[in-house]
Amino acid sequence: MKKKISIFGSTGSIGKNTIEVIKNSPDDFEIIALVAKNDVKTLISQALLFKPRYVVIENEKHFPKLKSSLKNCEILCGWEAILEVAKIKCDLFVAAIVGFAGMLPTLNAIKAGSNIALANKESLVCAGKFLMDEAKKHKVKIIPVDSEHNAIFQIFENENLAMIDDIVLTASGGPFFNSKKDFRKISVAEALKHPNWKMGAKISIDSATMMNKGLEMIEAFHLFPLKKNQIKILTHPQSIVHGMVNYLDGSSLAMISLPDMKVPISYALTFPNRMKIRHQKLDLAKLQKLEFFAVDEKKFPAVRICREALEIDGSAPTVLNAANEIAVAKFLDGEITFDCISKIVEKTLNKISHKKLSSVEEVIFFDEKARACLQTHHSSIFQKF
Template sequence: MAKKKIVILGVTGSIGQSTLKVVRHLPEQFEIVGIAGGSRWQETADIANEFNVPYASVSNESDYENFSKAVNNSETLHGEQALIKMCTLPEVDLVLCGIVGTSALLPVYEAVKLGKTIALASKEILVAAGEVIMEAAHQSGSNILPVDSEHSAIYQCLDGKKLNEVRRVILTCSGGPFLRREEGFCTVGVDDALKHPTWEMGRKISIDSASLMNKALEVIEARWLFDLEPDQVDVVIHPQSIVHSMVEFTDNTILAQMSENDMVFPIQFAMTYPERFSSSLKPMDFTKAMSLTFEGPDHARFPSLRFAHRAMNMGGAAPAILNAVNEVAVHAFLNERIRFSAIWSLIEKFLDKADEYPGSDLKEILDADARVRKEAEECIASGEYK
């Protein structure tokens, strides 16, 4: 059986590293055609050399000269055009996108238009342009397979089911580091927000998890991935992160997917779909006592989920605006330029005027994205949210 030829975007991040674990575990199944790293150019070069990939890129032009010298046999590239080139190579079967944010939106869109299979970890892409991306996928026959553990769980529960049999999907949420926090959020420090109780993730996603914005983005992503109405996507707090998500059907029955919390599994599922192979995932032992608890989210303390539903109901550029302002705000918080609670304040400020930004097609959405990023930066620079 021929190996799947894959491109990995974000190869040095947590998703990229877990993807490499899958490739090392199943070397007979995959051939890496291209990799894209960010600022960690030496690590990207080491990966390129280990797997002898034909194409390798870094995001920063300033790193390109050193990167090129460190790579042995790969054609070296940099920037967005490099991502587009790799994602649209005729021989590529699957693009795994693990780049945080929307910087890979256009490369993924171009791959979708060509009918490539996409293993998608970058939830922001469907948040910003879900309708456009999914319409292109329907036209080309591209299969978009989720890599988030929650969406992978839903995908597995829905596989082979009829959409009209689904009442709702229920995303589970660990609750983040502040689930039981009694005091307010004004004094939250960066280190406090980065201490996720369950998952080891990058800095941006960790902050999103602390604010529950990560789950808000997943709600919007699920709406597009599974062709649902906004009110068909719910969230429950499940601190153990064993039940990864659930689907409720019209007969009031529920299917849930469970496993130990290890991102290797949903990545491998997407990469090998429709087949399943042995994995490095630790098996569950039901002979040992375990507790699974569930509770509703506190929308007053954590308004992110309210913002997600508001943006979905507004439509147009509103979800892209929510995502763009959040990215700018999180970056500012990580650099101690704003307080933690200001992330929500900034998002609400821009959602209140989202109708001012056209969003009927991809160009308008990208224009709105760029415009609100600039305006959000100006708000932060004013010192109002310090």
Template structure:
């Protein structure tokens, strides 16, 4: 029986690669619901190719052209962020793939879990912002949460079938766009330089987050909520080749690692097929072509965002939500040429230093913290 998928963010990097998996396995999956933020033309093409039942364009300005583009089909067309959350809870899908970017992914995550849907999660911000709310909800509704992030998929695969106690999780880090750039040169880096990731082909926002290591800090927080591991037992190690995606060390000293080419289709397919694995004969790894795997400590002076994220995890409450909101505002400003790269982390520090803190937040508290963080970051950046 085919699994019916709702792919939130189908025109983004993860969404497009998820549709590649659907295209490779028409006997296993069908894309019934597709959503996008503003790319209505690509969304219309996807809806036609996959004969989608429903599409949602989050930016309401594009509702009319999308509706007209699909007027000769049976596809239902909706608009608005509220509609994205509503289709995430729809009975028309068995699995929700949340590939949205940023805080916007939280409401659909909550809606999907409330409805008891299996959630394949690429939107790490859902757990960074509100892991204390999201994971108990998943347990209460018995809704599986399967990670799509390559690092967390690697940990998930290493833990499969294990009963042994875990000593630590080891998250690998490519180092991002500026790993080989001296600290003194960071003041003048450009958007174009920051978007040139040495290993991965990703969307603009996550590529910038990788360059500051904000993304790696968020992955530490995400790992805590997914696997229940405290901050002091989650390590980050630099691994420039991006072949080992993460590792788990057990109490007997044994370490399991998941290796593979830096291709997001592997963790996506693992989440969709679990507990099985996909048949992907074109995927071949050659150790001969990758004869050297190297590791190094992260330069925490060069990349202060990593320790900021650890501190937010230890503080709990709305701290990580504030970090995320300020980061989203600052990254958007950097991509628009309105602030320097170094200002991204400075804006985060400013927001954390001035924001209200709620120790046991509700969803409304998270929303307020997100709004306040954005306002504070904008003030710091003179936007």
């Protein structure tokens, strides 16, 4: 029987890679829903190829083109339609919507009893406790798609939890790991040019600031039964070792592969099994070296800021994420300089009083509160640093 898949964020980087994996195994999967925000051209081509039951575009202006291009499926538009289609149970819900926007659809999918292939780290950063509690309540598996968390997921021995010393998430260091360039003079094009991974704009900038790794540290805290001080980060420029688990007996398990998102995606699609995919084979003899470095938190303060938000807990990670999304968008639009991203995030985090959260509604409240602080250039947050 084919595994029924819904892909939310099908036209983004993760969505497209998921499509490629599924396309090469048509007898194993059936796509029942495709959801996108703006890229109607790609969405139409995907829908014509896979013929899903539901096709949803968030931007309503693209609905007429979508409607005229497709037949024999239910075509919907708007945010409410996305939330409703997320409630339709499937075997695996690929959560690949970028940013905080992915949280509610993912929550609806969990409540529907769909297992989750989680690429949307912001869902756990902002509402990790609530999503994990719902997953436990509905007996839903959450399989991480981020290469680092997927790596840890593959080698984490839950039955030997007491023997785990710590885990290591690796970071490439992004395009500026070895750069001595003044961060105030970094262009958008330079920040988007990742040395190892081909990703969307938002995550590429997060990788360049290393905010991505800080967010992944918070995500890991919710995914794995660990204390906050058991989650470590190392810079690994080659992006071959994606994660490590260190045990108290001196053993360390590492998951290694070439930097290709189809590897963790295929694992998530077939868990607890594996599948053959088309990829370049890892040849250790050609690597020559694998390097590891401590994170330079003076150069990349985003990691420290995320750690502080995790320690504060409560509303702090939600505020941190909202401020980062706004700051990254403003950098991409040319409104602020690269160095201001982390400064704006830290200033916003310190500006808002934090509290323990008791509901998803409070998560949404603090997300909106943080964005309200940053909605205009005239806010004191955006004063020149």
